[in-house]
Amino acid sequence: MDPMWKTLIALFLIVCQLKVSMSTILESIYWNTSNTKFLPGKGIILYPQIGDKMDIVCPRLRPGQSVGTRIEYFRVYLVTQEQLESCRVAKNNVSLLNCDKPDQDVKFTFKFQEFSPNLWGLEFLKGKDYHVISTSNSTLEGLENMEGGVCKTKSMKLVLRVGQTEQDKNSSESVGVSGAEVALFTGVASGAFVLVVLIIVVLVVITRRRRRKHSAQCSAPLALHPIPKRSNNNNNGSERSDIIFPLRPTDSYYCPHYEKVSGDYGHPVYIVQEMEPQNPANVYYKV
Numbered sequence: 001m002d003p004m005w006k007t008l009i010a011l012f013l014i015v016c017q018l019k020v021s022m023s024t025i026l027e028s029i030y031w032n033t034s035n036t037k038f039l040p041g042k043g044i045i046l047y048p049q050i051g052d053k054m055d056i057v058c059p060r061l062r063p064g065q066s067v068g069t070r071i072e073y074f075r076v077y078l079v080t081q082e083q084l085e086s087c088r089v090a091k092n093n094v095s096l097l098n099c100d101k102p103d104q105d106v107k108f109t110f111k112f113q114e115f116s117p118n119l120w121g122l123e124f125l126k127g128k129d130y131h132v133i134s135t136s137n138s139t140l141e142g143l144e145n146m147e148g149g150v151c152k153t154k155s156m157k158l159v160l161r162v163g164q165t166e167q168d169k170n171s172s173e174s175v176g177v178s179g180a181e182v183a184l185f186t187g188v189a190s191g192a193f194v195l196v197v198l199i200i201v202v203l204v205v206i207t208r209r210r211r212r213k214h215s216a217q218c219s220a221p222l223a224l225h226p227i228p229k230r231s232n233n234n235n236n237g238s239e240r241s242d243i244i245f246p247l248r249p250t251d252s253y254y255c256p257h258y259e260k261v262s263g264d265y266g267h268p269v270y271i272v273q274e275m276e277p278q279n280p281a282n283v284y285y286k287v
Contacts, residue, residue, distance in 0.1 A: 026054035028107070031099060032072050033138055033154050043157030047164050048112045050126055056158075058099035058106040072138040074099040074150070076108070078122075084131040084159070087151035096132065100143060112162055126163030133157045 026048060029037070037044050048054060059072045076097040077089045097108040112124045124130065134156050135149035136142050142149065150156040 024049070024052045026052055028055040028057050029158065030057050030059075031074055031076060031097070031134065031156070032059045033150060033156070038155050038157075040155050043155045043159065045159045045161065047161050047166060048110070050112055050114060050124070050163055052112045054110045054112075056097055056108045056110070056132070058097060059102060060105060061102050071102040071140075072099070073102075073140045073143045074134045074136045074138065074156075075143055076132060076134045079131050079133055081129065081131055084133050084151075084157050087133060087135060087149070087157075088147045089133070089135050090146070100140070110160070112160075124160075124162045128162055130160040130162065131157070132160070 026046070029035075029044065046054070056076060058074065061069065061071065074097070075095060076099070078094040078096055079089055083089060083093070097106070099106060110122070113121075114123060114125065116123050133151045135145045135147055135151050137145055137149045137153075
């Protein structure tokens with residue numbers, strides 16, 4: 001095998017081992033009313049990380065206990081935050097666990113992963129909260145309860161803040177108002193900047209169009225129209241020109257005006273001067 005491929009495979013295996021070693025198996029949650037970790041009014045709040053694992057374990061008959069011993073029955077659901085606060089479940093909620101077989105080991109394993117190879121497996125997003133409750137009343141008859149139950153009486157509710165820490169939660173609560181103010185200021189500043197840029201662009205476009213219009217009006221070639229020669233020789237000794245120059249007026253700009261001043265010896269001589277537009281639209285001068 002190529003040494004390069006051996007190196008790549010070795011690096012891949014090392015990365016996989018590091019990833020596995022970084023994952024943690026969290027302490028199991030025993031889902032029963034005697035669990036003191038369910039704090040009144042709050043339940044249990046955990047901060048699992050991506051890659052961690054955790055079990056929810058149903059109540060089970062201990063060795064030496066008889067069937068007549070009081071057994072607790074629960075059905076555990078994955079719900080929304082609103083349902084957790086109101087202790088209500090709906091028929092479309094995911095049932096994670098049915099604790100209805102006290103003589104068997106029954107548990108549900110959370111594997112906190114962003115992508116699950118199992119079609120029905122759970123997927124967890126980093127930074128999101130997930131909520132678990134039970135609305136059963138711990139009896140077999142109340143297993144199907146959809147409201148209240150031990151969620152309300154014993155605070156048997158679980159909050160999983162995936163990919164978070166307690167410090168992150170406290171800091172987000174303390175800077176919540178200031179963060180909103182910063183976001184508002186940033187939005188206003190961005191909008192003002194965009195508006196200024198648009199105004200500048202519009203002004204530049206208008207200025208360029210005016211310049212192009214002026215250039216097209218004043219630098220356009222002048223049409224030269226021949227005129228027939230007359231028999232009248234009253235030209236005061238100067239030679240009559242065979243061309244005429246139309247002067248085209250503009251709205252507010254000065255255009256060059258051409259005028260012949262001499263042509264008796266050699267080539268004709270012209271002078272160019274700027275003059276205001278004339279009315280009517282076409283005024284012809286003989287030069």
